[in-house]
Amino acid sequence: MDKELLAMLVCPLCNGKLKYDREAQELRCHYDGLAYPIQEGIPVMLPEEARVMDADEKLHTSPGRSPGRSQERSGDA
Numbered sequence: 001m002d003k004e005l006l007a008m009l010v011c012p013l014c015n016g017k018l019k020y021d022r023e024a025q026e027l028r029c030h031y032d033g034l035a036y037p038i039q040e041g042i043p044v045m046l047p048e049e050a051r052v053m054d055a056d057e058k059l060h061t062s063p064g065r066s067p068g069r070s071q072e073r074s075g076d077a
């Protein structure tokens with residue numbers, strides 16, 4: 001992704017700055033809790049295409065977090 005292009009991108013809903021997640025290939029708006037996908041290097045700035053982030057994701061956005069985290073923690077036997 002082009003850094004200058006990224007800097008120009010804002011959320012279409014709130015016009016806020018987006019956070020680029022290089023690993024997930026997403027542009028995230030923490031205000032709306034949406035993650036816009038980047039498909040083949042092209043950001044898809046459509047709210048209907050965006051992924052709704054978990055509340056958990058909105059709070060913790062440490063880089064290097066694997067996108068496909070499992071929530072299977074039923075009993076630690």
Ligand SMILES: [Zn+2]
Nearest residue numbers: 011014029032
């Ligand atoms: Zn937004």
